[in-house]
Amino acid sequence: MGLGASAPAGIPESARLVVPVLAASGGSGRSTVACLLADALARLGDTVVADLSARLCSPWPAWTAGTRGGGGLGALPPDRPLSRAEIRDAAAVRQAAEGEWSVLTDGREWSTAPLPLPLPADPAAWYQLAAAGGWQLFVADTAHPVAHDIATAHCAGLPGLTRGWCALPYTVPVLCAQPTAGGVQLLHQAVQVLRHCGGVPLERTVVAFSAASDGALPAVARAAAATLAPHTAAVVHLPHDPDIRAHGLAARPSRIRDRTAEAARDLASAVLSTAHGAFGNPLPPAPRPAPIPWVV
Template identity: 65%
Template sequence: MRRAAGGEWDVLTDGREWHAVPLNLPPEPAAWYQLAAAGGWQAVVADTAHPIAHDVLTARCSGAPSLTRAWCDLPFAVPVLCAQATADGMQTLQQAVMVLHAEGLPLQRTVVVLAATGDGRPPAVVRAAATMLSARVAAVVHLPHDADIRAQGLQAQPARIRTRTRQAAREAAAAVLAAAHHAFGDPLPDAAQPAPLPTAHVPAV
């Protein structure tokens, strides 16, 4: 997103159907940073689905670059780990956090979002895991179940989004900003500008 004239914000996003096939986009995190810098975007939310723990372990065993580390190493990057607020979801999340900790990745500026799969209070195992995780990461945010978003995704009608969902979204955004300020300073310094690409010379015919 970037600030537009009149104090408003421009948002560039993929507004296709929720269950559409993902776009064929470059996997390299540096490409997204370059795009943001070239377009003047002030904040970029990159929604990735690669298995972070598997990626880190594979990189360590093979000696290949880690995609997870590349995302974390971008200037002013704040990792956000999302998991379902279930026993299986918490087990997977805790294992991932252990791998990230062992690899020295920045848990101190990582935000965890726990997405509820139904209404009601989170199960005891989720509450206990959230308490443990809160001591290792920057923040833990609980996202309540919202049937309209679950079914419609980005096509959900704003007027139908629950108040609790809006509040949780504000809490998540505030937690990310607070983590960035704590890690990099307040106000955030200007991000480094990537070097321009050399001019391509086309031979005359």
């Protein structure tokens, strides 16, 4: 059942839930999933998406063009600690079907000089930024290929980005894939690497199939969902939405089709249910992260 029939209660003001949106490769619908998920999570609490892609590779500047606020990451002063007001003012604000949510991205023109703020790769630093900004639901639109990151880090004896994200307090990862033969193959390969190398909680990972064409879920994806179901928290299918394909996600929430919005609410419900099952209901208060020099 979609959340349209029975929406869950919001999370406590003192809690913070981290949702890294991951993919085995590009073209898996990761940013689309992150956007739809944030739109559905906005009814549950104060939500932000962190855009981790390089500026010229990211769809978020276009998706946030013309929105309220949004000085962007480049507006954050690099030479002193940041206040909550500065962090909040830097975020673009998007309207959701119910409420609104924020985006931390760099929306400047392509010819603008690189970011003055030395943005770290360390997930803990991004967590600190979200915590200092006072957001309760932190969706990270990651940019690294999961299997490659895990395997490379394992061979080098390092934690890696994926493990770093999954080690943050109260984290429910979302792993994206296209429901095609190629997408399923990459997903299975990623899951095999995660099982072999460890460090990633498959039992509280939600798999999201993001369709790029109309029609029922292909047999190969249905078989993959059946195989993954016993080992993951949930498998959710986000259907193809021609309006998103034609207009992108800069469109108003009213342009998103009802079945797409319902699937996004199902994904948000799966994430929240997984968090409650793993960490308790209601979620415990978020720990205060260790200070980082450029964030207070």
